[in-house]
Amino acid sequence: MALPMRNTVFRIFWRKGLSCCRFSTGSSYFQHDLVRVRFAPSPTGYLHLGSLRTAFYNYCQAKSRKGVFILRIEDTDQTRKVEGATESIMDDLDWAGIPPDEGPLVGGNYGPYIQSERKHIYLDAIETLLKKGAAYPCFCSENRLKLLRKEATRRKEIPKYDNKCRSLSTDEIEEKKSQGIPWVVRLRVDDWSQSWDDKVYGHIVINHNEGDPVLLKADGYPTYHFANVVDDHHMKITHVLRGEEWHSSTPKHLALYQAFGWDPPALAHLPLILNPNGTKLSKRQGDIGVDYFKRKGYAPLVLLNYLTLTGGGFKTSATYPVCFPLEQLIQKFHLKNVTSHSGRLGPHNLEILSRQYLLAKLETKEGEKELVQHTIGLIRDHYKNRLSDEELGKHIYDEEHICYVLKWALPERITRPEDLLGEQFIFLWEMPDKTDIADFLEKTGADCGIILNAGLEVVKTMEQVDVESIHTALIKKAKSSKIGVNKFMPVLRYVLFSTVEGPRVGEIISALGRKQSLYRLQRALDLIDTSAVQG
Numbered sequence: 001m002a003l004p005m006r007n008t009v010f011r012i013f014w015r016k017g018l019s020c021c022r023f024s025t026g027s028s029y030f031q032h033d034l035v036r037v038r039f040a041p042s043p044t045g046y047l048h049l050g051s052l053r054t055a056f057y058n059y060c061q062a063k064s065r066k067g068v069f070i071l072r073i074e075d076t077d078q079t080r081k082v083e084g085a086t087e088s089i090m091d092d093l094d095w096a097g098i099p100p101d102e103g104p105l106v107g108g109n110y111g112p113y114i115q116s117e118r119k120h121i122y123l124d125a126i127e128t129l130l131k132k133g134a135a136y137p138c139f140c141s142e143n144r145l146k147l148l149r150k151e152a153t154r155r156k157e158i159p160k161y162d163n164k165c166r167s168l169s170t171d172e173i174e175e176k177k178s179q180g181i182p183w184v185v186r187l188r189v190d191d192w193s194q195s196w197d198d199k200v201y202g203h204i205v206i207n208h209n210e211g212d213p214v215l216l217k218a219d220g221y222p223t224y225h226f227a228n229v230v231d232d233h234h235m236k237i238t239h240v241l242r243g244e245e246w247h248s249s250t251p252k253h254l255a256l257y258q259a260f261g262w263d264p265p266a267l268a269h270l271p272l273i274l275n276p277n278g279t280k281l282s283k284r285q286g287d288i289g290v291d292y293f294k295r296k297g298y299a300p301l302v303l304l305n306y307l308t309l310t311g312g313g314f315k316t317s318a319t320y321p322v323c324f325p326l327e328q329l330i331q332k333f334h335l336k337n338v339t340s341h342s343g344r345l346g347p348h349n350l351e352i353l354s355r356q357y358l359l360a361k362l363e364t365k366e367g368e369k370e371l372v373q374h375t376i377g378l379i380r381d382h383y384k385n386r387l388s389d390e391e392l393g394k395h396i397y398d399e400e401h402i403c404y405v406l407k408w409a410l411p412e413r414i415t416r417p418e419d420l421l422g423e424q425f426i427f428l429w430e431m432p433d434k435t436d437i438a439d440f441l442e443k444t445g446a447d448c449g450i451i452l453n454a455g456l457e458v459v460k461t462m463e464q465v466d467v468e469s470i471h472t473a474l475i476k477k478a479k480s481s482k483i484g485v486n487k488f489m490p491v492l493r494y495v496l497f498s499t500v501e502g503p504r505v506g507e508i509i510s511a512l513g514r515k516q517s518l519y520r521l522q523r524a525l526d527l528i529d530t531s532a533v534q535g
């Protein structure tokens, strides 16, 4: 949807600290038994972090009060509609684990849930206002409106419609209609001074006259504001939680509620999530879409928790990011905890939360199995054309090995299983080439058998395969065998890791784990034995 006009002459007063304002009703807040909350995106692109957070706050508002979460697609601006956007928004909400109870796919008693399918409802509503004299047809041409805007700019005033068509008589209206002059319907607004108790920003007063606003466009589609108010009323919405950018449009909405004689829902404007440079997130950015995080392998719960770190809303005493289960987030949510200042995302928090979430998963049998299977799938797909049958069998389908690797890598090295596909971890999946090892061992000489046997013994007998213990034990062995550390370590490194220089052997063994290290050492030893037999 198009951004509402921002205006510097708005008089916005908010008294966040004044609880008398923040908790006063002033609306139909307590008049409905069932809390009904809607998320109403435009299908102008994918769901991004900002809109997902707004969806999530709406979801929490509904679920924390045993209410209903509704998805409504606001596609009245057909020129900005993007093919496939509605489907992708619904998919993303499902993926995030916050599917609507009512919406285009699931249906519900207040449908249709796509505005372009509700035109008859808006036309009925327009009729009501026209009959009441609260709205009127306007025949002003685009050219005239352009001139008005130009004039205002020249006078350094804020452009506004001069309400010219208000004074047309019934006969004049009929005549213009019979001439086929395109027309719109405007709302007659006499008093632009509006105030409301915003559930986040406190008491707000805005007095900004923009001229009678259009409700119905010449193409027969309602404007965003009109459809929004009519739908919220007909869908029995009790709470409207939307981005702070809609503050300035709220007087228009309140004027509409007054014109109909309807009670407005409780209003809560949410602080925006901003880019690092302070601008509003835009659907044109690729790296903020929900789909981007989905493809990167972040768990939905991690993303939801991440979003709660800007904007508040969740009661917590933790001073560091904590990945709470969804049920706990719902319990902790309250509008009074939402902050009134926009914030930026700290990407490092996403990594912290992801690691925390995965480590917790490894602590339960079920979680461990799920994570291991997921990782197996990832590695198999990534390396399927690259690994030999031996390697596939020995690593990829070995759940114990994958589990070991995850436990080794997660605390410090990775934050998603997908990280294990990085070049630096290839050694975990690709075994050193057998022919290369055989050549290397032959060139290196007779001590290789002793070194490999010593390595096998150390790895077999170590209580813990941690870097320092292995390193110390290998040095001890190297010295007692009188071969010397400088010859000892490169042999082990080569058969385990394919290079003579590189990370400490203790690190390699600790990364591969006992089972895989023993396998590689034995595999090399077998090559010596075979060549010895063959020789």
Ligand SMILES: Nc1ncnc2c1ncn2[C@@H]1O[C@H](COP(=O)(O)OP(=O)(O)OP(=O)(O)O)[C@@H](O)[C@H]1O
Pocket: 001, 002, 003, 040, 041, 042, 043, 044, 045, 049, 050, 051, 052, 053, 054, 055, 241, 242, 243, 244, 245, 246, 270, 271, 272, 273, 274, 280, 281, 282, 283
């Ligand atoms: N950066 C943001 N932070 C918090 N809420 C946001 C942000 N961007 C959008 N929202 C809110 O998400 C809801 C759905 O937004 P919408 O689909 O219109 O996204 P949008 O990015 O604002 O779209 P468009 O750019 O087409 O106007 C609205 O309530 C909107 O205020």
